Every structure is written in C-alpha cells, then in structure tokens.
Amino acid sequence: MRKVLFIVAATLIVASTGFAAGAVEETVPTLNVSVPWSGEELDQFRPVVEAFEQRENVRIRYLTYRAEDLASVLPAQFQAGQTLADVIFMWDWWIRENPQHAIDLSEVWNRHEANIVPPAITTGGKVAGVPFTMVAKPGFWYRESFFDEHGLSEPASWDEFTELLQQIGGISGVQNPIATGNGVGWPITDVTEHFLIAYGGPQLQLDLIDGAVDWQSSRVREVFENRIVPLLEAGAFSDPIEWTQAVELWWTGDYGLYFMGNWITGMVDDAGDLGVFPLPEATAIVTGPDTFFIPQYSDQQELARRFADFLLSEEGQRIRAETGGKLIIRNDIPSSVYPEPDQAVAAVVAGMETTVPDLDDTIGGDWQPTFWDQLKLLWVQPDQLGDVLRRLDQAR
Amino acid sequence: MTKRQAELGSAAVFVLPAVAIMGVFIIYPAVATLVLSFLDADGTFVGLRNFITVLTHEDTINVDRFPGRSPPWGSLIHNGLWIIVHLPITLLLGIILANLLHNIIGGPVIKAIIFIGMVVPMIVGGVIIRFLFDASSGIVPHLLRSLGSEGLVTRTWTAYPQTSLAALILGSILLWTGFSLTMHASGLSTIPKELYEAADVDGASVLTKFFRITIPMLAPVTSVVVAMTLLWEIKIFDIVYAATEGGPGGSSMVLSLQMYRYAFRRLDHNLAATVATILSMFTLVVGLWLLKRQRKGEGA
Numbered sequence: 220m221r222k223v224l225f226i227v228a229a230t231l232i233v234a235s236t237g238f239a240a241g242a243v244e245e246t247v248p249t250l251n252v253s254v255p256w257s258g259e260e261l262d263q264f265r266p267v268v269e270a271f272e273q274r275e276n277v278r279i280r281y282l283t284y285r286a287e288d289l290a291s292v293l294p295a296q297f298q299a300g301q302t303l304a305d306v307i308f309m310w311d312w313w314i315r316e317n318p319q320h321a322i323d324l325s326e327v328w329n330r331h332e333a334n335i336v337p338p339a340i341t342t343g344g345k346v347a348g349v350p351f352t353m354v355a356k357p358g359f360w361y362r363e364s365f366f367d368e369h370g371l372s373e374p375a376s377w378d379e380f381t382e383l384l385q386q387i388g389g390i391s392g393v394q395n396p397i398a399t400g401n402g403v404g405w406p407i408t409d410v411t412e413h414f415l416i417a418y419g420g421p422q423l424q425l426d427l428i429d430g431a432v433d434w435q436s437s438r439v440r441e442v443f444e445n446r447i448v449p450l451l452e453a454g455a456f457s458d459p460i461e462w463t464q465a466v467e468l469w470w471t472g473d474y475g476l477y478f479m480g481n482w483i484t485g486m487v488d489d490a491g492d493l494g495v496f497p498l499p500e501a502t503a504i505v506t507g508p509d510t511f512f513i514p515q516y517s518d519q520q521e522l523a524r525r526f527a528d529f530l531l532s533e534e535g536q537r538i539r540a541e542t543g544g545k546l547i548i549r550n551d552i553p554s555s556v557y558p559e560p561d562q563a564v565a566a567v568v569a570g571m572e573t574t575v576p577d578l579d580d581t582i583g584g585d586w587q588p589t590f591w592d593q594l595k596l597l598w599v600q601p602d603q604l605g606d607v608l609r610r611l612d613q614a615r
Numbered sequence: 616m617t618k619r620q621a622e623l624g625s626a627a628v629f630v631l632p633a634v635a636i637m638g639v640f641i642i643y644p645a646v647a648t649l650v651l652s653f654l655d656a657d658g659t660f661v662g663l664r665n666f667i668t669v670l671t672h673e674d675t676i677n678v679d680r681f682p683g684r685s686p687p688w689g690s691l692i693h694n695g696l697w698i699i700v701h702l703p704i705t706l707l708l709g710i711i712l713a714n715l716l717h718n719i720i721g722g723p724v725i726k727a728i729i730f731i732g733m734v735v736p737m738i739v740g741g742v743i744i745r746f747l748f749d750a751s752s753g754i755v756p757h758l759l760r761s762l763g764s765e766g767l768v769t770r771t772w773t774a775y776p777q778t779s780l781a782a783l784i785l786g787s788i789l790l791w792t793g794f795s796l797t798m799h800a801s802g803l804s805t806i807p808k809e810l811y812e813a814a815d816v817d818g819a820s821v822l823t824k825f826f827r828i829t830i831p832m833l834a835p836v837t838s839v840v841v842a843m844t845l846l847w848e849i850k851i852f853d854i855v856y857a858a859t860e861g862g863p864g865g866s867s868m869v870l871s872l873q874m875y876r877y878a879f880r881r882l883d884h885n886l887a888a889t890v891a892t893i894l895s896m897f898t899l900v901v902g903l904w905l906l907k908r909q910r911k912g913e914g915a
Contacts, residue, residue: 290880291879401774403860404860458770458774459771460771461745461746461749464749464751473751584882585876585881585883587880588860588880591860592861592862592863592864592865593864595862596864598774598863599775599863600775603864610864
C-alpha cells in the first residue's frame with residue numbers, strides 16, 4: 220500500500236511540475252510557422268525569425284512541411300476548423316484555389332506594396348497570400364575552379380553552348396556534360412522552362428500558363444525538336460538522378476553543369492566557387508515567390524499579422540537578404556546586401572529584360588505532376604516527344 | 616427484467632462502444648465515399664459516369680500500349696501485374712525459406728534479417744528501392760554490370776519506363792518476403808512431428824513429405840498470407856510514391872496513387888472516391904474469399 224501511495228504521490232509531483240513548466244511557457248505567446256525548409260535553408264530563415272522574437276518577446280515554433288504534404292493534410296484540417304500552424308508557406312496556386320481559408324492581409328499588404336516586386340494573391344478584393352522571398356532560376360551553374368582547370372568559358376551563343384557541352388563531355392571522368400536532377404520532378408521542368416523562354420520567348424511561357432497555346436503547337440514543338448531533343452539524343456544530359464545526389468556528383472566533377480534555382484548556394488561547400496550563366500539567347504528567367512497565408516482558424520491571428528508585417532518590412536527583408544540563398548522581394552534594398560553568390564544571381568536577374576512566373580508552380584493542380592512525370596519520360600526516351608506533348612495537352 | 620433482457624443489456628454495453636467507433640470511423644466514411652462516387656462536384660447524381668470515366672481513361676487501362684508496347688499500361692494493369700509477379704514469388708520464397716531455415720543453426724538470425732524488410736517503414740522502403748536500382752550507387756545495376764550485362768538493366772531502373780515497374784515489384788518482393796517467411800515458419804512449428812515420423816516409417820521421400828504433409832498442413836497459413844499479400848498489392852502506395860511517383864510517364868502508376876492524385880492534386884474528390892470504391896470492391900472480394908476459406912476450415 221505504501222508503495223502505491225508513493226507512486227501516486229511521485230506521479231502527482233511530476234505532473235504538477237510539468238503543468239507548472241507548461242504554465243510558465245504559456246506566458247510567452249507562441250506562433251507556429253509551417254515552412255518548406257530544413258537544414259541550411261532553414262538556417263538562412265532563422266535570423267529573421269529571431270529578430271521578430273526579440274522585438275515582440277514571442278516564441279516561434281517551426282514546423283517543416285513540404286507543400287506536397289500540406290496539400291493532403293490541410294483540406295481535412297480546415298474542414299474541421301483546425302490548423303496546424305498560424306502562418307503557412309504554401310504553393311501559390313493552392314492558396315489561389317482555397318482563399319476561403321485565409322484571412323485578409325490587405326492591411327499588411329497595402330503598407331508595403333509600393334516597394335514589393337511580385338504581386339500578392341488577391342481574390343475578390345481580398346489578399347489571401349503574400350510573398351516573402353523569391354527564388355530565381357538563373358541558368359546553368361558551374362564550378363569556377365572546374366572551368367579554370369579545363370580552360371572553359373561561359374558561352375555567348377547557341378553554337379558556343381553546344382561547343383562547351385562537347386568540351387565538357389570530352390573531359391576525362393565526366394559522365395555527361397549536364398547533370399539532370401530528379402526526385403519530385405521539378406529540376407527537369409526548370410531546365411525545360413529555361414529553354415522554352417530562351418528560344419520561344421517569355422511570352423510563350425505566359426501563353427502556356429494561360430492555356431493560350433497548345434503544347435503540340437509549332438511554337439512549343441520547335442523548341443523541343445531543335446534545342447532540347449538533339450541535346451538529349453547526343454547525351455548532353457545525364458539520366459535523371461536524385462537531385463541532392465546530382466548536386467554532389469556535379470560538385471565532385473562527374474558532370475560539368477547543373478541547372479537549378481538560386482537556393483543551390485546553400486547546398487554546396489564553397490559558394491564562392493559558383494558561377495552561373497543563362498542560355499545565351501535568354502531575355503527572361505523564371506522567378507517565383509515563396510508565398511504564405513494565415514489560416515482563419517488560427518487563434519493567434521493578430522500576432523500572425525504582425526509577423527507577416529515584419530516579414531515584408533524593410534528590416535525583415537534586409538536580414539533575409541544578408542543570409543543569402545533567396546532573393547528578397549523589396550526593391551528599396553541594394554543588391555550589395557546579398558552575399559557574393561547571390562549578388563551574381565541578382566545580376567543575372569537585373570540583366571534580363573523581364574522575369575516570368577514558374578510554369579508548373581503557377582498552373583499547379585494535377586497538371587503539375589503530369590508535367591514533371593512526362594518530362595522524366597522524355598529525358599530517357601526523346602523519341603516519345605509526340606506522346607509527351609499530347610499528354611501535356613490532354614492533362615491541361 | 617428477464618434473464619434474457621439482462622444478457623442483452625450487458626451485451627449492448629460491451630458492443631455499443633465498438634459499434635459507435637466503427638460507425639464513425641469506418642462505416643460512415645465508407646458509405647460517404649460510396650455515395651461520393653455516384654455524384655459530381657455539385658452533388659448531382661451521375662450514376663456510373665465516374666466509374667466509366669475512371670475505367671476508360673488511359674491512366675487506368677491503356678489498351679493502345681498494352682501489351683505490345685512498353686509501359687505505361689495503366690494503373691489497373693500495373694496493379695494486376697504486381698499481383699501476378701509478386702504474389703507467387705513471395706509465397707514460394709516464404710515457403711522454401713521457412714523450410715530451409717527450419718531447425719538449422721543460425722536460422723532464426725537469417726529469418727530476422729529477412730524480416731527487416733517488414734520492419735522498415737514502406738516509405739523508407741521506397742527510397743531504398745530507388746537507391747538499390749540506381750546506376751551510380753545501386754547494387755543491382757553494379758552486379759549486373761559485373762556479370763557482363765549491358766543496356767537498360769545497368770542503368771537507373773526507376774528512370775526508364777521499361778524497368779521502373781519491374782524495379783518496384785522486385786524491390787517489394789525483398790520487402791515483403793519476410794512476412795511470408797515468418798508466417799510459414801510459425802506454421803511449420805505447429806505441424807506435429809508424429810506425421811513426419813509416420814511418413815518416415817512408410818518410407819516417404821523428402822519431397823513426398825513436403826507435398827503431402829507440409830504444404831497441406833500449411834494451407835490455413837498460406838491462405839492468410841495470400842489474402843494479406845493480395846490486399847497489400849491492391850492498395851500499394853507508399854513505395855511507389857517514394858521511389859517513382861508513378862513514373863516516368865505513368866509507367867509505374869498504381870490505383871492508390873491515382874486516387875491520391877485525383878484527391879489532392881486535381882482536388883476531384885468524386886473521382887478519388889470512385890477509385891477508392893473500385894479498390895474497396897477488390898479488397899472485398901479477397902476478404903470474402905478468405906472468410907469463406909476460414910469457414911470451410913472450421914467446418915472441416
């Protein structure tokens with residue numbers, strides 16, 4: 220009996236201590252923020268959050284969720300009037316199709332809009348989602364040390380580009396001139412979009428997004444037939460490799476070039492050794508915002524609004540620019556604030572006539588994985604071009 | 616209150632919580648899914664239109680490509696192929712390994728190693744499959760290259776439509792054989808030794824004992840393994856999602872992943888419910904078959 224009493228008493232003491240600790244913790248408001256980043260990418264975001272925590276004396280709890288996972292979790296949660304986080308980073312298209320679950324951020328947006336480059340997600344006069352940072356897909360990345368060692372230089376024309384690929388292909392130890400990232404599928408679509416924009420023009424990208432032009436149209440087909448398919452048939456691209464593995468193999472010299480967004484700067488050992496060039500004829504590149512929204516089921520809406528305001532503010536954006544890996548959205552902060560590799564990306568963006576939105580991220584829905592999947596097929600079977608374009612039209 | 620009423624009352628106390636939980640979490644969602652499959656997005660009754668849409672779509676059955684051309688052949692055919700290849704191999708491997716490893720030194724250790732495939736979460740299993748068949752880091756292409764093979768089998772299997780489904784099925788055999796092995800091993804331990812001793816007295820050969828004693832005595836276990844494996848194959852999702860996402864070009868698409876894409880990508884819950892209903896019908900057939908066999912066994 221004594222033993223039982225002792226166990227009960229000990230349990231009560233432990234439980235009450237826990238409650239007390241919880242009570243102390245509760246005195247500091249906590250904001251749950253769902254982000255798609257982890258590792259280095261999350262580390263680049265932390266300083267912004269820490270600055271907000273200090274300013275507001277609050278605690279931010281990170282929840283790392285990929286948009287793919289959120290897409291299957293959020294509908295059920297929202298249906299039940301619940302939310303897993305107070306601030307959620309999510310695909311643009313998803314927010315645009317589900318604005319009823321987001322609170323109106325007009326007040327926050329109007330305060331900063333004049334200095335922000337990308338647009339917010341607006342439906343029926345309501346600002347459902349706002350951008351925080353931008354990714355840019357500036358072109359083919361290479362190691363400057365690799366180019367120096369083999370006497371290579373950035374191409375200034377299509378002929379020079381194909382010649383460069385031949386030179387890289389001839390280097391001992393190189394498997395293919397360009398590494399092809401795989402996994403979910405976006406690395407292949409990113410490089411494809413770059414070709415479409417460079418040789419079909421920026422308007423082609425916009426027309427494809429709007430559905431104003433078919434995939435089987437001559438405008439699209441010519442880019443594939445004259446540019447992409449010949450390179451695939453010549454073995455310029457590797458087979459699709461899991462993308463993080465592809466980065467490592469490219470970095471160690473198995474491949475000469477790798478096409479990816481600017482967040483690659485946080486994934487390599489020495490970002491100072493990075494060089495990047497767009498396809499010579501490109502007059503535009505893809506930029507895409509990292510967009511977030513505040514679900515109306517959050518019980519911390521006011522705090523979440525203040526956090527949103529800070530993320531868009533000059534102070535928040537400046538801190539984010541200093542950590543690199545992303546482009547900021549404000550135009551009143553000089554690019555000299557970025558670390559060196561990101562300054563190169565900013566220079567590529569500045570050198571373009573315009574920027575265009577990401578094709579598959581903007582269209583989204585079931586078409587997006589179809590696009591990823593069909594291009595994976597094209598990459599290993601270029602002779603399937605006709606079927607691939609037909610399926611892309613069919614899925615649209 | 617009569618004794619009968621009292622018994623019914625106490626039975627109800629025990630049964631009602633389970634019925635309530637099943638009603639809320641199983642029966643209601645199942646019925647709601649069934650209803651959804653006969654409606655369109657506006658909630659209008661459309662009869663079998665959703666079923667016709669799903670079953671005639673080339674994502675489900677691709678008659679233009681099957682069987683003459685390389686995959687994609689459609690998710691239904693891919694699931695069917697999975698069953699045709701995976702079921703007999705895992706079953707046979709399980710029975711053979713269980714017999715080979717029965718009562719030998721180190722047998723339990725080897726069985727435990729094989730069983731690891733079952734312990735690994737299937738989503739991790741999918742990642743393992745992707746790397747197993749990767750041209751640069753995978754053991755399978757390396758092994759085949761060292762044996763002098765050339766062509767697609769020495770490249771990344773999951774990247775090519777001709778080999779992606781094969782990679783998944785072979786990988787799933789590796790992951791699932793542990794289940795068949797463990798079940799049959801436990802079944803073997805329940806066979807009375809006297810049967811084998813009597814057969815020895817009659818001069819029966821090893822093969823005769825295997826086919827006349829072991830296999831028939833393992834039949835109830837085999838039924839369970841067949842049913843569970845069939846159910847697993849019909850609803851296979853996670854390893855496909857992690858390894859290939861159904862690609863490339865839909866060449867490894869399966870019904871569950873198609874359902875997921877309808878629900879969470881196309882946001883078309885009616886078509887997703889239709890695929891779910893089709894899957895449920897398949898599983899129902901398997902479940903009823905198993906039930907029938909068990910009743911037959913009890914009656915014997």
